[in-house]
Amino acid sequence: WWNKIILISLVFYIKNNKDNIDELELNDKDIIDIPDEIINNENNKNNIKNFNYKDFYKAFEKIYPNKEKPSKDFLNWFIGFFEGDGSIINFSRANSFGLVITQHRDNVDVLHYIKDNLGYGIITKQGKYIDRYIVQGIDDYYLMLLILNGNLILPYRKKVFKTSLDKFNKWLSTGNSTIRVSYIEYKDYNLLPKLNNHWISGFTDAEGCFTISMLLSKTGTYRHRIKFILSQKHAINLPILSHFLLLFKVGYIEPHSNKDNYSYIISGLKNNKLIYDYFDNYKLITKKDSYNKWKALIKKLEDKEHLLNHEKALELKFETKLINPKKGNGK
Known part of the structure; x- marks a missing residue:
């Protein structure tokens, strides 16, 4: 699969106005060849499936x-x-x-x-x-x-x-090292993210984001947008980012407005519930509080609490801002 990648552009996303994607149909036009320089010998590496320490x-x-x-x-x-x-x-x-x-x-x-x-x-x-x-x-x-x-x-x-x-x-090689330190032969194995270890948890702690936004509709009720986002620079990393599509069997890849930046995104309430099992078993560290608040608010939205009355909707909208609180410098 290294010579293919599912890529849905930001333009395509906006054009189709998918505010709350629960199911996303993909077809051949959404699959493009990756340039050879990105593939870069991935097909010929030793197939070591697990981390080795x-x-x-x-x-x-x-x-x-x-x-x-x-x-x-x-x-x-x-x-x-x-x-x-x-x-x-x-x-x-x-x-x-x-x-x-x-x-x-x-x-x-x-x-x-x-x-x-x-x-x-x-x-x-x-x-x-x-x-x-x-x-x-x-x-x-x-x-x-x-x-x-x-x-x-x-x-x-x-x-x-x-x-x-x-x-x-x-x-x-100059002979200046201590006796305990020796030459290290470089190893490059074809490892991929998996759902049975903590790598995704660590990567999410660094690059992940759990978000919910609530938008006022023309009818006066609030609609929700629920997203899980993993972002990464460099096109050479796209095969790995796209592998999350296979792992969670949901989501899409979206290019960022900044050049050579990309995100794997899961959008919609039902789709995001599919990642609960992983993160409940492989605990987050830096994003633990954000994940727990995000998950708790999803339950309230699933129970349609935002439709009870305007005051409750505003209360939940305020809670969305607490998922990812600003840092001490205001950022």
Whole structure:
């Protein structure tokens, strides 16, 4: 399926005025070929179906023999979160390496969650509203590379990671590394998001959004628009984003107004209930409160509470604004 992608444009969406999509019919005109540069050897990769942390656990036991190892569930979540919000810093100096995850101060708890589970790294403040989890020591950076190597899903992330790994291996070849750190052979497996691990939960914590809006109709009643949105940059990642269509068997891909930005969107009350099972079993961290408020409000809308009277409709409309509260800096 790597040479096809379901793509419904924003123009098509507006033109058909689907304010509350519960079922979306697709036909051949909605399926387009992806350019060869996007496919980029995906068809020929080793078909490894699950995350593998064997190399990481082996190295972790040597470097931190007295520390508890991070669980596989946490690592699956972490990779999804990192692919959304993390970055590897490529310093100009040959012997300088770093990995960072940046969050608004309102979400600083997730950085402590990461640090506590991994058992290394530091958390620093950057300005009034920003906190960062940073890994810079050679041993710790080495462990991070082992976590990510062969376990990344997004093609663009793999590309950036390989550049960083090549730099690290080049530095190792100079003989300046510690005895515990060795050459890392780059791995690139054909992993896909699945509904039986925490990767989607982590990725949603970084890039997901649960929204409800209520619009006043010409008849004086309120209509609701319920959406779950996963957004991602770079066309090379579209095959992964489109895979959510196969996983949840609902939704569509929509290009953003900003160039080279895309979203996977589930719209409509019935359709969004299809993701409950996953997120109820694989808990969110940063988006947990938003998800719970979103889900509770969907139940009220399903019970048609917004149609009881105008005052109740206004009350529910106010609740929609509480799903994703503004951050401390007003954003």
